[in-house]
Amino acid sequence: MNEATHIEHRDYTGAKLGMWLFLFTEIMLFGGMFLLYSIYRTTYTTDFHEAAKEMSVTIGAINTVILLTSSLTMALSISALQRAEKRRSLLFQAVTILLGLAFLVNKYFEWTGHIRHGYYPNSPELLAMSHGKVLYFGLYYVMTGIHGIHVLIGLGVICFTFILTVRGTSSSTDYIKLENTGLFWHLVDVIWIYLFPLFYLIT
Amino acid sequence: MEEKQEHYIRTKTFILVWAALIVLTAMTITAARMRMGEWSMLANLLIASTKASLVLWFFMHLKYEKKIFKMLFLIPIATLTIMIGFTFFDIWYR
Numbered sequence: 001m002n003e004a005t006h007i008e009h010r011d012y013t014g015a016k017l018g019m020w021l022f023l024f025t026e027i028m029l030f031g032g033m034f035l036l037y038s039i040y041r042t043t044y045t046t047d048f049h050e051a052a053k054e055m056s057v058t059i060g061a062i063n064t065v066i067l068l069t070s071s072l073t074m075a076l077s078i079s080a081l082q083r084a085e086k087r088r089s090l091l092f093q094a095v096t097i098l099l100g101l102a103f104l105v106n107k108y109f110e111w112t113g114h115i116r117h118g119y120y121p122n123s124p125e126l127l128a129m130s131h132g133k134v135l136y137f138g139l140y141y142v143m144t145g146i147h148g149i150h151v152l153i154g155l156g157v158i159c160f161t162f163i164l165t166v167r168g169t170s171s172s173t174d175y176i177k178l179e180n181t182g183l184f185w186h187l188v189d190v191i192w193i194y195l196f197p198l199f200y201l202i203t
Numbered sequence: 204m205e206e207k208q209e210h211y212i213r214t215k216t217f218i219l220v221w222a223a224l225i226v227l228t229a230m231t232i233t234a235a236r237m238r239m240g241e242w243s244m245l246a247n248l249l250i251a252s253t254k255a256s257l258v259l260w261f262f263m264h265l266k267y268e269k270k271i272f273k274m275l276f277l278i279p280i281a282t283l284t285i286m287i288g289f290t291f292f293d294i295w296y297r
Contacts (some may be wrong), residue, residue, distance in 0.1 A: 013269065020272060024279045027264075031283045035290060043293055057232065064228050072221040075262045079212055186263045190255045196228075197247035201235035 012176050019180040023187050026150075026195045030191050033143050037198060047132020052202045054119060056110065060200035063106050070099035071189045074158075074182045081107065084172035093162045093178075096185070100155045107148055140199055147195060150188045157181045171196065212267070220261045265281050 016161030041048045118125030126134055150159055161178045164170040170178050227250050234246040260266045265273060 007284065016268070016272070017275075020275060024275075027279045031279070031286065034283075035287050038287060039290060039294060042291075057235075061228065061232060068221060068224045068228065071224075071258060071262050072217055075212075075217050076214060079214065079217070107258060115282050183263055188260050189262075193254045193258070194251050197231055197235065197251055201231065201247055202244065203235075 007034055010174065010176070012099045014181070015176045016178060019183050023183060026187060026191075029189055030143070030146075033139070034194065034198075037139050037143070039137065041198075041202075044130075044132025044135060047125065047130050048136050049203055051133040051136035052199065054114065054117070055200045056113075057200050059106055059110050059195050063103050064196050066099050066103045066106070067189045067192050070103070071186050073099065074185045076147075077143055078175065078182050081165065081170065081175045081178055082172055083172070086168075086171070089178075090162065090165055093158055093165065097155055097158050097162070100158070104148065104155075107144070111195050143195060143201070147188065150191070154181075154185045154188050212261070212264070216261065220257050224257055227257075236242055 010139060072093045073092045077089045077096065080086075080089035080092060114120065114137075115123075120126065123140060126137055158181055161170055161181045164177060231247050231250040234250065235244050237243060239246070259276070265276065
């Protein structure tokens with residue numbers, strides 16, 4: 001160890017601990033919605049099964065594969081930066097951003113499809129349906145919507161770490177920002193892992 | 204500085220985890236199509252939890268973290284279990 005490492009104090013454990021504590025609050029945010037989902041699903045089982053037929057399993061599966069792959073590229077970008085392979089890390093971060101965008105584009109087509117069929121909050125078609133279906137679509141829009149916002153925020157943060165990596169602020173000696181961004185991105189992936197079977201695979 | 208070394212994870216490990224996640228996704232779709240009633244929901248939740256564990260353990264480096272990270276993660280899991288579990292005691296036995 002030379003003098004420089006002593007002068008610049010870095011607390012990686014502290015930084016990561018802070019990130020994990022934030023992720024716990026995110027788990028509780030989605031946990032509350034999962035609780036609501038499970039109660040209504042138990043109360044209106046048949047309605048939920050009927051309403052889920054409106055979902056395209058194909059689009060859901062494609063989006064699952066996209067997010068899982070983006071998690072892989074995110075993890076690879078971190079290990080590349082740790083090994084001081086800057087170009088490789090930048091490449092993987094860029095791929096992660098593109099995959100995140102692809103996820104949102106799919107979501108856009110999916111949502112506009114539902115809206116064209118008249119399934120959107122307070123639509124006359126939806127209000128004419130049974131109570132359980134209204135609740136299913138309400139939960140669907142809120143949960144995948146808040147998840148989508150998280151994807152969007154994640155993309156913004158990865159763009160930020162991309163710039164930091166280009167500038168050399170994030171590097172093999174200081175990769176905690178990229179690592180914490182990765183933690184956030186993976187958590188968004190974990191939430192989607194549960195959303196996919198709960199909304200698409202219950203017919 | 205010496206703790207840095209343990210964070211180096213091989214690319215092969217990540218790709219294997221990713222492949223497992225894709226296979227589990229295919230499994231969850233198959234399980235849903237088998238129409239086993241409530242059993243498919245249980246199967247899907249178990250598969251989802253396996254996938255989530257893989258992401259947490261490898262991609263989120265929980266495997267390579269200090270013990271405190273692993274212990275702390277049990278807190279939100281326990282809280283959620285109590286929250287959802289107790290609500291269901293109310294729903295089932297009301």
